[in-house]
Amino acid sequence: MTILDIDTEQRTNQLDSTPPVRLSVDNLNVGFERHGSVRPVVKNVSFDLREGQCVAIVGESGSGKSVTARTLVGLTGGNAVVDADALRLGDENLTALSPKRWRSIRGRRIGFILQDALVSLDPLRPVGKEIEEALKLHGWGDRTSRKRKVIDLLTSVGVPSPENRSRQRPDELSGGLRQRALIASALALDPEIVIADEPTTALDVTVQAQVLQLLEEMKQRGTSIILISHDLSVVAHLADHILVMSGGEVVEQGSAHEILTAPKHPYTQSLINAVPSRETRGTRLAPATGVAPVHTAAHANDEHAGFDGPVLEAEGLVKNFTAPDGTLTTAVNNVSFTLGRGETLGIVGESGSGKSTTARIALALDTADAGTVRLLGQDWSAVPETKRRRLRKQISVVYQDPLSSFDPRWNVERILLDSLPAGAFATATARRERVLALLAQVGLPDSVVHRFPLQLSGGQRQRVAIARALAPSPSIVVLDEAVSALDVSIQAQILDLLVDLQKEFGLSYLFISHDLGVISHLSDRVLVMKDGVVVESGDADQIFTRPAHPYTQELLGALPTLDESHTVAGASVSPSSSTEGQE
């Protein structure tokens, strides 16, 4: 595209009263060079970003979306080979910039927001210093005026008592406040373009809604936004134009309306279908994968098969923690629930709500200060560990991040062999066969037995974690944020697998998540927790169609959906005191 073309196009656009183009990407190719050969990771990406509009790039990890974003600020990496027919920011040609010129563009003309401010802001410095640094680097004002500007910026992103907050470090702020501080540092010099790379991943749903609302307001003030996510529902109401990327290529792009209502490419369709919600209950989220789970009869757990009462009963659980400064916090306060055979009980709540502590008590990994847990009708929490050991194999757990619960030096075979109950299999051959059967049940090929955790993809790793949980043939599996770290398309496959396994083995799930969409897809009954207390419980249908408690209503309102016209409710820029207490 020549300059003349752009001029003509701009003129035509102005006639049509479409806003002018700020960033133009034409046929962008990025590869990484290694040992003399170039591995392409971004192929033929083209789009225009206009004033006050939002272009969303959607795809799973490894699709090239983040590389594309980083190339737009000249930080692709040392051994990257970047090639484009045109890469223009206003009248600046981005393909031929000196490092010095790039530095003057970064932060001043293009702001960048990364995910989770806990790691994206320097953990050793107060957030105010980080924001001030953005001003200082571009020679903005003197010390005093910069300090004032930092306070103004924090105020503008809805941080209450900004003077005090600016002196706190990221770890001293709540998730929502520190993400706002990160956004403030990107907005410091009022850049015309803001690139947000997974800005809400790892955030609670209400905080996510607040961040999206903030981006929406920036857009209305004329800032152009590039929003990157693995989840179509996150971008649905903000994006004007959506690019769907897979394997480095744009498989489909178009207006948000087209993509969300009439997706043409099967991959886009699968991304849309992958978003779990109340409506998707009982349906499959992912298209059938290459390796189907093999149905094997033997879930050799007949000892307690005759038992027909609740498999897990918790009564009046209380757990207190003492903070380093001596103050007492009640993490779990009078929590009771029952879990029937073959049933899924969802516990939903934001970080700090006490849901994971409840799970630990149910697993008898933590002792309650008051209350009891009964497993298969027998004393569980009240008896010493030596007596529990007999029942241990009846309940197992899958965590969010299996990488940290695997020994990195053990291969998959050893991980699974180790989790087989002692004495259950007489010969080494029988044990090895059991490992292969477990892998087949979770849809993994035999060939993974010799791989190490680091050599597996996130989805494969979670499948191994599930196989390990199934190894002792349990009645109950506790799933503690088991799909939260996964891309939405991988999450869909794992959720399908969990449904299959439950059907086949009559498993009971205690499903813990901050994500209402996932909870509503899977759960029969739901417990909503806030600050250690169960604020509402009941049938999933009742909770999701007629929520009685204001907090449940707030959570539901904050849930992003694929409905593009839907603006996130319950999310105001100034955080309500109920969700953003001091931490």
Added chain:
Amino acid sequence: MTHTLLARKADAPAPARGRLTVSPRTRSVIDKLIGAVVVLWGAATAAFLAQIALPGDRATTILNVRSGQTQLRTPEELAPINAEYGLQNPIVVQYLDYIGGLLRGDLGISYQQHRPVWGIIAEQVGATLTLTAVTLVLAWLIMVFWVTLTAGRSSRIRALGSGVDTVTAGLPPYWLGIILLLVFALGLGWFPVIGGAGANGIVLPALTLAIPLAGFMGQATRTEFERSLDAPFIVTARMRGMGDLSIRLRHVLRHAVLPAVTLSGWAIGSTISGAVIAESLFTRPGIGRVLIAAVDSQDLPVVTGIVVLVAAAYVITNLLVDLAYIVIDPRMKNS
């Protein structure tokens, strides 16, 4: 009383206000001070026991050390010595006298020079402390410069960087000192051969000790430095328009230096006692030479005094290291 306390503990956690009202920070300071006193007491006791355990009659040793002769002494000769040093007393009494003296700042009387050990040490300690301080500063400068220059670059430069770290960390200081002496003092004549009190005279002795130390600290820092370079907050800083050198110096370094700070605590103590190599090579005054001379002549009070002094240096620097940790990483204040 005990019974009811236990019963309450078993029933429910004790309410917060029922506990001793000492803030955790005061508590940790008190714990550290108690620890420091215990370490010093242990070092002093070990030094005392070493004196007792040596073979031979100590009064005889003292006389022989003073006269430079080796012969048997008559009881008449020994009596005044026994009285002067209290050697006729039971060992427990001697020990209590010795500890009591330490508490009053009295390190005893030198066998050989027949004057207070404290005076002998005080004359020499300044030179050693100066050498230690300059060594530490030089080691940090060399380490920071070299790591910042080479860490996280292309694979060839990284290999060079960590290779130099490993080689320098393994250099024997004595050999290194001779090389420095030959090249920079005798060959080029930039520095004096005999280290005087002047600023110029301290450079080569300090380098002799600083170069291996810098390599050692560099090895510990480099790993953390390269890990921090990939951290998301560094990407954020780049996205703000920060240049590479500023990122290395202002963000990455602070995250990478904690292991080297820990090593510095150890290095201060070991440089004080290890300074003898540089001191004898460059004929500098200092505590190291006093120590060697005292060990040679079995002047035990001097040896003991220096041992206690080095232990005290260890204790003080480790308290400083703990403080430095909190300054560098304020998150540790709460843990």
